[in-house]
Amino acid sequence: MPEGHTLHRIARLHHERFAGGAVRVSSPQGRFAEGAALVDGQVLERAEAVGKHLLHHYESGLSVHVHLGLYGTFSEAELPMGPPVGQVRMRMIGAATDFGTDLRGPTACEILHPPEVDALIARLGADPLRPDADHDRAGARIRRSRRAIGALLMDQAIIAGVGNVYRAEVLFRHGISPFRPGTAITAAEWDALWADLVDLMPIGVRTGRMHVVRPEHDSGAPSYAKDRPRTYVYRRQGEPCRVCATPVAHKVMDARNLFWCPTCQSH
Numbered sequence: 272m273p274e275g276h277t278l279h280r281i282a283r284l285h286h287e288r289f290a291g292g293a294v295r296v297s298s299p300q301g302r303f304a305e306g307a308a309l310v311d312g313q314v315l316e317r318a319e320a321v322g323k324h325l326l327h328h329y330e331s332g333l334s335v336h337v338h339l340g341l342y343g344t345f346s347e348a349e350l351p352m353g354p355p356v357g358q359v360r361m362r363m364i365g366a367a368t369d370f371g372t373d374l375r376g377p378t379a380c381e382i383l384h385p386p387e388v389d390a391l392i393a394r395l396g397a398d399p400l401r402p403d404a405d406h407d408r409a410g411a412r413i414r415r416s417r418r419a420i421g422a423l424l425m426d427q428a429i430i431a432g433v434g435n436v437y438r439a440e441v442l443f444r445h446g447i448s449p450f451r452p453g454t455a456i457t458a459a460e461w462d463a464l465w466a467d468l469v470d471l472m473p474i475g476v477r478t479g480r481m482h483v484v485r486p487e488h489d490s491g492a493p494s495y496a497k498d499r500p501r502t503y504v505y506r507r508q509g510e511p512c513r514v515c516a517t518p519v520a521h522k523v524m525d526a527r528n529l530f531w532c533p534t535c536q537s538h
């Protein structure tokens with residue numbers, strides 16, 4: 272599933288390409304036809320991301336909310352666009368630009384009214400990629416919880432936008448066991464974790480790739496898969512830890528794959 276930096280990158284691109292001009296919005300597949308008709312031809316005022324959610328705000332006050340889920344993708348294109356290929360839920364064509372985009376396979380693509388946008392944002396936790404993020408509130412919630420920090424970091428109601436890769440990597444970078452309860456995370460540890468996310472995630476927005484391995488630990492050892500980022504632990508189960516050579520461990524936590532170094536992250 273795309274992590275928050277991917278959604279912020281899409282939001283930034285859509286804002287650059289479409290904001291300030293009218294947009295033709297349609298649903299070639301039909302499943303979003305009614306919603307598309309409500310914003311078709313309107314000026315897009317702003318595109319933004321909150322965690323893993325994308326919002327297109329139109330001049331009428333209506334917003335299109337997209338959550339890509341596991342399978343959703345945007346295909347960006349220059350105009351003229353060809354006939355839709357496959358199940359295109361939403362097609363956007365900028366009236367004042369040379370660009371369009373096709374959305375396929377999202378978990379959510381819907382019209383929201385302003386109170387619904389407010390409710391969506393209110394139920395999401397602190398997003399390290401947003402300047403308005405309330406990291407103290409997120410920290411307080413973590414430090415009140417007996418749940419494992421590995422699960423808390425993935426809880427979008429506490430921290431929005433962090434997914435499986437940043438979860439595993441940031442815990443490794445701070446030597447914190449993913450099984451430690453939130454109540455045992457100190458204020459200083461939370462501040463450091465947060466600061467690291469605030470440093471790391473914008474690199475993902477800027478470059479489209481995650482950079483999480485510090486230069487001194489990057490021996491050039493290959494990534495877990497072709498064209499994927501090099502990681503300390505994510506998807507490296509059984510491989511030697513880049514720092515201490517202990518085999519990286521793997522376990523399923525809350526139905527998601529979890530990776531950690533049992534030596535570097537022993538407590």
Ligand SMILES: [Zn+2]
Pocket residue numbers: 512513514515516517532533534535536
């Ligand atoms: Zn290690």
